[in-house]
Amino acid sequence: MSHILEPSRHTPVRHDVDVLVVGGGPAGIMAAIAAAENGLRVMLLESRSFVGGNLTIGLPVLGFLSQQGEQIIRGWPQRLIDRLQARNAASEHRPCPLHMSITLVEPEAVKFVALEMLLEAGVEVRLHTLVADVVKQGHQLRGVITESKSGREAILAKVVVDCTGDADVAYRAGVPCEQGDAAGGMQPPTLMFCLAGVDTERLRLSIAHEPRTYLTDFIPNEYFGQNQQFIVVGLRELIKRAQADGLSIPTERTIIITGLREGEAWINMTRVKQVDGVDATSLTRGEIEARRQIEDIQRYLTAYVPGFERAYFTKTAPFLGIRETRRIVGRYVMNRDDVLACRRFDDAIAVASYPIDLHRPNDDGCTLEWCGDCYDIPYRSLVPTKVAGLLVAGRCISTTHEAMAAIRVMAPCMAMGEAAGRAAKQAVRRGVNPADVNVPELQAELLARGAYLRAAAAS
Numbered sequence: 001m002s003h004i005l006e007p008s009r010h011t012p013v014r015h016d017v018d019v020l021v022v023g024g025g026p027a028g029i030m031a032a033i034a035a036a037e038n039g040l041r042v043m044l045l046e047s048r049s050f051v052g053g054n055l056t057i058g059l060p061v062l063g064f065l066s067q068q069g070e071q072i073i074r075g076w077p078q079r080l081i082d083r084l085q086a087r088n089a090a091s092e093h094r095p096c097p098l099h100m101s102i103t104l105v106e107p108e109a110v111k112f113v114a115l116e117m118l119l120e121a122g123v124e125v126r127l128h129t130l131v132a133d134v135v136k137q138g139h140q141l142r143g144v145i146t147e148s149k150s151g152r153e154a155i156l157a158k159v160v161v162d163c164t165g166d167a168d169v170a171y172r173a174g175v176p177c178e179q180g181d182a183a184g185g186m187q188p189p190t191l192m193f194c195l196a197g198v199d200t201e202r203l204r205l206s207i208a209h210e211p212r213t214y215l216t217d218f219i220p221n222e223y224f225g226q227n228q229q230f231i232v233v234g235l236r237e238l239i240k241r242a243q244a245d246g247l248s249i250p251t252e253r254t255i256i257i258t259g260l261r262e263g264e265a266w267i268n269m270t271r272v273k274q275v276d277g278v279d280a281t282s283l284t285r286g287e288i289e290a291r292r293q294i295e296d297i298q299r300y301l302t303a304y305v306p307g308f309e310r311a312y313f314t315k316t317a318p319f320l321g322i323r324e325t326r327r328i329v330g331r332y333v334m335n336r337d338d339v340l341a342c343r344r345f346d347d348a349i350a351v352a353s354y355p356i357d358l359h360r361p362n363d364d365g366c367t368l369e370w371c372g373d374c375y376d377i378p379y380r381s382l383v384p385t386k387v388a389g390l391l392v393a394g395r396c397i398s399t400t401h402e403a404m405a406a407i408r409v410m411a412p413c414m415a416m417g418e419a420a421g422r423a424a425k426q427a428v429r430r431g432v433n434p435a436d437v438n439v440p441e442l443q444a445e446l447l448a449r450g451a452y453l454r455a456a457a458a459s
């Protein structure tokens with residue numbers, strides 16, 4: 001690739017804040033609210049026109065409950081769900097044999113409620129603002145460079161929390177990052193889409209009453225007899241029949257998520273291989289290809305899956321959902337064994353229980369592995385190596401490819417966000433680097449403010 005040399009320029013410093021959170025998804029919303037709790041100057045930057053990240057693409061929140069059925073994500077994440085429930089925009093945490101728990105949320109309501117909560121907390125929210133680079137003094141991160149309709153600007157901060165999902169800030173600051181499996185293969189992305197006019201009663205009762213015809217993965221057919229809001233995963237035989245009949249279906253599994261509105265279903269079935277979510281050309285190919293896949297998937301659902309006979313298309317999610325891109329290399333790299341051995345850590349800042357749920361990069365399948373209970377997320381996995389003044393929360397914390405496939409769901413991402421926000425606050429108050437935060441004190445604050453940690457790890 002050829003290059004040009006840009007002339008040096010004077011970049012205006014638009015803001016100078018205590019804590020800067022980059023990315024307004026599940027992790028970033030929680031980080032900003034928690035950091036702002038006691039009056040620090042906190043700013044949240046979001047590249048899109050709304051906050052919510054993947055909470056707005058038609059997905060249920062997974063992971064509030066453990067494999068034992070205990071609620072392990074509490075604190076601010078629960079307060080968000082409470083506020084959504086007050087508007088009939090979230091369900092209860094419903095136990096699910098495959099996903100531990102599903103909590104349905106209304107995407108449009110998330111945009112309102114999360115923004116409302118951020119503003120109430122005193123967070124300065126800046127939308128339409130992409131972080132394009134960083135400001136550093138030696139190893140110390142001093143802030144970020146943004147690009148927006150206002151041009152190129154600098155925003156300085158005492159501590160930056162990277163909640164971009166892609167580790168954009170960390171990567172640009174020089175934190176070592178990894179991407180994908182040993183061969184660089186990443187979980188494929190999906191463009192979610194929504195159908196209305198679905199007879200979800202017919203769907204669930206067909207599955208409940210005709211188990212030989214409608215085979216689901218891991219979720220017993222009786223479950224569908226008892227639950228009116230549910231996720232269907234499976235119906236592999238129906239897909240094979242549709243493929244034999246000439247339809248192009250890019251996945252082995254039917255994944256249907258009932259919406260909160262009657263007759264609504266979100267479909268998680270487009271799948272584009274070899275998309276690099278941090279490369280704009282590759283992302284564009286992903287968006288185009290996923291959109292092309294929808295027509296045959298819709299044909300499949302209406303012709304083969306009971307309850308979809310009169311279904312009609314209403315919308316796609318606002319963007320292609322990216323499962324995996326960069327992960328930072330932090331002070332501790334969480335791995336598959338940590339998840340499967342239900343590992344406890346002295347510096348635990350969140351507890352998760354979601355299984356390893358890995359959409360394999362190079363075929364149409366998925367690998368699932370459960371540990372039977374909970375595992376801790378250590379603070380050190382939020383603390384990057386090589387760069388000071390920075391924390392990371394959400395799916396891009398320091399893990400291996402396999403461990404990321406477990407901690408990536410939105411309830412643990414929110415819990416990590418809350419912990420990172422509180423840690424950033426403590427670092428600013430004490431004038432220390434986030435790496436030197438007093439972890440027992442952080443754990444005590446998390447517990448005092450309603451978050452969940454396992455007793456032994458917090459003592």
Ligand SMILES: Cc1cc2nc3c(=O)[nH]c(=O)nc-3n(C[C@H](O)[C@H](O)[C@H](O)COP(=O)(O)OP(=O)(O)OC[C@H]3O[C@@H](n4cnc5c(N)ncnc54)[C@H](O)[C@@H]3O)c2cc1C
Binds near residue numbers: 061132166189
């Ligand atoms: C198709 C799909 C299905 C999934 N299914 C489920 C499910 O059913 N349930 C579940 O709980 N989880 C599910 N997940 C996983 C989950 O959605 C994500 O792992 C989780 O949302 C990660 O949260 P996050 O806050 O780290 O990042 P995100 O939700 O990606 O939020 C990151 C935010 O940062 C912003 N941002 C990014 N870069 C910049 C930048 N440079 N400058 C400014 N802003 C920036 C983005 O616009 C976004 O708002 C799924 C993921 C995908 C893609």
